[in-house]
Amino acid sequence: MGYAAMKGSLMVLIGILAVALASAVAAAGTTGERVVPAVFVLGDSTLDVGNNNHLPGKGVPRANVPFYGIDFPGGPKATGRFSNGYNVADFIAKNLGFERSPVAYLVLKSRNYLIPSALTRGVSYASAGAGILDSTIEFVPCLIDL
Known part of the structure; x- marks a missing residue:
């Protein structure tokens, strides 16, 4: 399968997942109770809840200064x-x-609480700087290899 076909298939899959998520969110907003047992988050800095603060290296972007949590x-x-x-x-x-x-994920792993939390609540694998470009993909293996 060529790159263009793979990219097109991926975009269709992302579109289907987005519609399914939007439907679940809309349904949940009306009932006020859990619609799904757990949430698993994949993404970049817009979704990172602290993974990057636990990654080794000098070039890793971090949000460990107080103004990031002011509100x-x-x-x-x-x-x-x-x-x-x-x-x-x-x-x-x-x-x-x-x-x-x-x-x-890395916070739960350091506390040996990964499995219980993943089953009851979910896990965030989001990492600032992660992306699909070769220049940004270097941070993702750090999460997977640990």
């Missing part, structure tokens, strides 16, 4: 999120019946 509950403290408050995954998770998006 997050609990006051101005470093949250690991590349936003000043809630991110998109938090709003989607909230509409699916969760308090906010799941905890970062």
